[in-house]
Amino acid sequence: MSDYDVVIVGGGPAGLAAGLYTARMNLKTLLLDRGPLGGQLLNTELVEDYPGFESVLGSELATKMGDHARKFGLDVREFEPVREIDKDGTTKVVRLDTGEEIRTPALIMAAGGLPRYLGVAGEKEFQGRGVSYCAVCDGAFFKGEELAVVGGGDAAVEEGDFLTRYAKKVYILHRRDSLRAQPILIDRARANPKIEFILEAGVKEIVGNGKVQSVKYDQFGSTKELPVGGVFIFIGFVPNSGLFKFHVDHDEAGYILTDRNLQTSEAGIWAVGDVRAQLTKQIATAVGDGTTAAVAAAAYVSALKDAARA
Numbered sequence: 001m002s003d004y005d006v007v008i009v010g011g012g013p014a015g016l017a018a019g020l021y022t023a024r025m026n027l028k029t030l031l032l033d034r035g036p037l038g039g040q041l042l043n044t045e046l047v048e049d050y051p052g053f054e055s056v057l058g059s060e061l062a063t064k065m066g067d068h069a070r071k072f073g074l075d076v077r078e079f080e081p082v083r084e085i086d087k088d089g090t091t092k093v094v095r096l097d098t099g100e101e102i103r104t105p106a107l108i109m110a111a112g113g114l115p116r117y118l119g120v121a122g123e124k125e126f127q128g129r130g131v132s133y134c135a136v137c138d139g140a141f142f143k144g145e146e147l148a149v150v151g152g153g154d155a156a157v158e159e160g161d162f163l164t165r166y167a168k169k170v171y172i173l174h175r176r177d178s179l180r181a182q183p184i185l186i187d188r189a190r191a192n193p194k195i196e197f198i199l200e201a202g203v204k205e206i207v208g209n210g211k212v213q214s215v216k217y218d219q220f221g222s223t224k225e226l227p228v229g230g231v232f233i234f235i236g237f238v239p240n241s242g243l244f245k246f247h248v249d250h251d252e253a254g255y256i257l258t259d260r261n262l263q264t265s266e267a268g269i270w271a272v273g274d275v276r277a278q279l280t281k282q283i284a285t286a287v288g289d290g291t292t293a294a295v296a297a298a299a300y301v302s303a304l305k306d307a308a309r310a
């Protein structure tokens, strides 16, 4: 006996879109999130690339998506971490940190991921004392300071630009001689007089005394030290695919592999958004994923119900 038709793990744009659709299709749906609703939207100041919203605060879009899904009857439990996902025959069993067990025929995995750690000396020691992975969350603590940003992708360049609203100067340190970020973001950063790129710089150590004081990096064969009050690390993402107690196919980086309807190698489990192996991690693609998986899950649940009635 299942408690819900569909359980969604993760309340970012992918999970919320899935929940909106399944709830609207009258499936009894529960969405679980270990924090507040919004996922990565909450770590983003301004969203400017989601169609229909020329410029919207990430937190505002998160609230709108949550309200919209709830309007159709989605059950939401925030601050409810999932410990593991198991199976019992075809039933999926979701175990929460509290020990509670929730059973469902269909599960949509939308748990996203966590920031990748740099793995250098001082990183762990100074987390929360100058080392950060979220500009929106922590930027305001660094008013008037000089900061280092590590990374060369969209997140590093965009968040580096964002940090200049507080910082006196932001150095973006990237290990290669060219950046991976989109040209529009690079152009904007290059036009910002508070940003300086330091390329071909391999960060080796974060140095401090109680809090961050400098960052050491190797460049052109020598080690250099840059005095900064904080180090923001944006070097990518590690997918939260480790919750499954059984094997679900994934790529070498841990991103879950799906078929064209976003079903995983396990029937009745779909993977959507940033936890899924795909070209990009955009709000628009996450929402598209959630929609596809919801429609596929609805067909799966109704086939199960038909079979049970027959």
Ligand code: NAP
Pocket: 049, 117, 118, 150, 151, 152, 153, 154, 155, 156, 158, 174, 175, 176, 179, 180, 234, 235, 236, 237, 279, 280, 281, 282
């Ligand atoms: P990303 O695109 O994977 O870029 C990670 C960057 O960190 C790369 O430049 C990489 O260097 C560097 N890096 C990785 N491991 C490193 C290490 N150990 N030491 C030093 N540098 C390291 O990650 P992201 O910027 O977090 O973006 C993730 C996804 O979110 C992307 O799909 C992105 O498009 C999306 N996103 C989009 C926006 C937007 O559209 N506005 C904003 C933020 C994020 P290499 O280049 O040398 O590999």
